[in-house]
Amino acid sequence: MENKEIELEFSIKSGAPEKQRTACVVVGVFESRKLSEPATDIDRASDGYLSEILRGGDMDGKAGSTLLLHRVPNILADRVLLVGLGKERDFHEKAYRDAIACAVKTLRDTGSMEATITLSEIPLKKRDTTWNIEQAVISAHDALYRFDRMKSKPSEARRPLKRVTFAVTRRGELKFGEVGLARGLAIAHGIQLAKDLGNTPSNICTPEYLAGEAKKVAKAYGFGCEVLDYAACEKLGMGSFLSVGKGSDKPPRFIVLKHMGGKKGDKPVVLVGKAVTFDAGGISLKPAGEMDEMNYDMSGGGAVISTFRAIGELGLKLNVVGLIPACENMPDASANKPGDIVTSMSGQTIEILNTDAEGRLILCDALTYAERFEPDAVVDLATLTGACVIALGAHPSALFSNHDPLAREIEHAADHAWDRVWRMPLWDDYQDQLKSSLADMANIGGRPGGSITAACFLSRFTKKYHWAHLDIAGTAWKGGREKGSTGRPVSLLVHFLLNRAEK
Ligand code: BES
Ligand code: MN
Numbered sequence: 001m002e003n004k005e006i007e008l009e010f011s012i013k014s015g016a017p018e019k020q021r022t023a024c025v026v027v028g029v030f031e032s033r034k035l036s037e038p039a040t041d042i043d044r045a046s047d048g049y050l051s052e053i054l055r056g057g058d059m060d061g062k063a064g065s066t067l068l069l070h071r072v073p074n075i076l077a078d079r080v081l082l083v084g085l086g087k088e089r090d091f092h093e094k095a096y097r098d099a100i101a102c103a104v105k106t107l108r109d110t111g112s113m114e115a116t117i118t119l120s121e122i123p124l125k126k127r128d129t130t131w132n133i134e135q136a137v138i139s140a141h142d143a144l145y146r147f148d149r150m151k152s153k154p155s156e157a158r159r160p161l162k163r164v165t166f167a168v169t170r171r172g173e174l175k176f177g178e179v180g181l182a183r184g185l186a187i188a189h190g191i192q193l194a195k196d197l198g199n200t201p202s203n204i205c206t207p208e209y210l211a212g213e214a215k216k217v218a219k220a221y222g223f224g225c226e227v228l229d230y231a232a233c234e235k236l237g238m239g240s241f242l243s244v245g246k247g248s249d250k251p252p253r254f255i256v257l258k259h260m261g262g263k264k265g266d267k268p269v270v271l272v273g274k275a276v277t278f279d280a281g282g283i284s285l286k287p288a289g290e291m292d293e294m295n296y297d298m299s300g301g302g303a304v305i306s307t308f309r310a311i312g313e314l315g316l317k318l319n320v321v322g323l324i325p326a327c328e329n330m331p332d333a334s335a336n337k338p339g340d341i342v343t344s345m346s347g348q349t350i351e352i353l354n355t356d357a358e359g360r361l362i363l364c365d366a367l368t369y370a371e372r373f374e375p376d377a378v379v380d381l382a383t384l385t386g387a388c389v390i391a392l393g394a395h396p397s398a399l400f401s402n403h404d405p406l407a408r409e410i411e412h413a414a415d416h417a418w419d420r421v422w423r424m425p426l427w428d429d430y431q432d433q434l435k436s437s438l439a440d441m442a443n444i445g446g447r448p449g450g451s452i453t454a455a456c457f458l459s460r461f462t463k464k465y466h467w468a469h470l471d472i473a474g475t476a477w478k479g480g481r482e483k484g485s486t487g488r489p490v491s492l493l494v495h496f497l498l499n500r501a502e503k
């Protein structure tokens with residue numbers, strides 16, 4: 001039982017909006033009733049038909065408002081959909097993405113199977129055609145995503161939106177649009193997989209299931225894939241990783257993905273993703289409220305598998321290794337207990353003062369394992385701390401790094417992908433909070449600066465290479481009524497890797 005893929009075809013076409021032969025042409029209107037350039041073209045061709053309607057007060061251009069017009073004079077399209085863009089001076093990246101999402105949702109709900117969208121022609125400061133088209137594809141895909149694999153009767157749209165064309169006014173821009181289209185699609189497919197993996201409940205999405213998904217992606221794109229079981233990890237000395245899964249009847253898996261698309265001998269980028277398929281907290285049990293969301297605690301690992309799907313689709317010319325420690329954190333007679341001391345693969349010992357701080361316990365062994373690849377850079381992603389959500393909320397992922405140029409590289413990719421990060425300090429001053437009188441370190445550092453002490457813990461295992469850590473606890477999924485995975489930070493990772501491949 002697979003979740004259905006979104007069947008949406010995209011293309012780009014040059015030409016004037018009024019000359020588009022299509023079921024529906026979508027044009028933007030700013031507040032208050034100021035026409036975007038493509039809307040002005042349609043207005044002119046139809047002898048002021050749009051201005052007249054707007055003057056009548058049917059639509060004011062507020063963000064999120066829409067108006068569907070039939071039989072607009074002198075226009076080749078059957079219908080014209082007006083989409084409100086909000087104030088022109090506030091029309092930045094978020095407003096742009098929201099407008100695209102609003103357009104495709106309206107098209108879906110009004111039974112349009114095919115449409116031409118002109119919104120990508122509206123200029124944004126510091127962005128170009130490639131960016132506009134890439135983001136439009138991602139945003140459209142995101143808006144139409146559904147997860148109904150677990151519903152007994154999937155809700156089929158009567159006439160689903162099948163084809164979207166982005167109109168590019170100037171012919172010369174077409175080739176830039178094509179680049180954006182290809183990237184956007186690969187990223188959108190990656191995000192879709194990340195959402196599917198995150199949304200699949202933990203009674204299905206187990207460590208073994210994730211290993212199977214990684215193998216599927218590897219097979220589709222010719223990646224290397226190795227899955228280490230308990231015995232193999234034990235042989236490697238991964239005492240910290242293995243201690244976390246002991247309270248679960250689902251056996252742990254350590255997943256290794258390899259894409260050797262770069263030059264032979266080039267040092268790889270290693271991506272490490274936390275994949276706790278359910279985090280009950282272990283013996284330090286979590287409170288019941290919102291515990292249901294802890295199936296999303298594998299989002300880091302899911303994002304690594306999904307990033308591989310995207311770079312496979314793009315045929316990325318770079319060596320990339322993915323490491324995914326996967327297990328379940330449950331309370332049981334054989335589970336970790338507060339006060340237990342474990343020995344990590346690095347040889348450093350850890351006093352487990354709280355079994356719910358398990359993410360760092362599995363990541364530290366993966367980070368040590370990463371050394372064998374002599375990496376050029378290591379980036380880990382993890383839904384690591386509730387403290388990160390308190391500090392930054394749901395918009396940026398927290399970025400920590402032991403190497404400023406790498407941090408800047410990630411900040412740049414995050415801005416370009418519109419999958420943003422905010423850098424946090426990784427100062428030595430915080431290390432004291434991890435002191436243990438019985439072992440080399442404790443696994444928690446108290447409540448103050450909780451996401452920072454978690455990063456400080458990881459930094460003790462990453463001294464041999466350039467490293468960045470992304471705490472995605474606030475960004476990987478949405479809770480409450482809109483419950484669902486966001487697919488972040490796949491887009492950021494793909495851009496980070498693309499930038500490196502282009503160097
Ligand atoms: N997976 C959680 C972090 C988390 C909590 C993410 C809530 C998103 C929402 C992690 O394993 C955890 O439980 N962290 C503890 C650490 C604490 C015990 C030091 C936390 O943040 O409460
Ligand atoms: Mn936990």
Ligand code: ZN
Nearest residue numbers: 276279297359
């Ligand atoms: Zn966790």
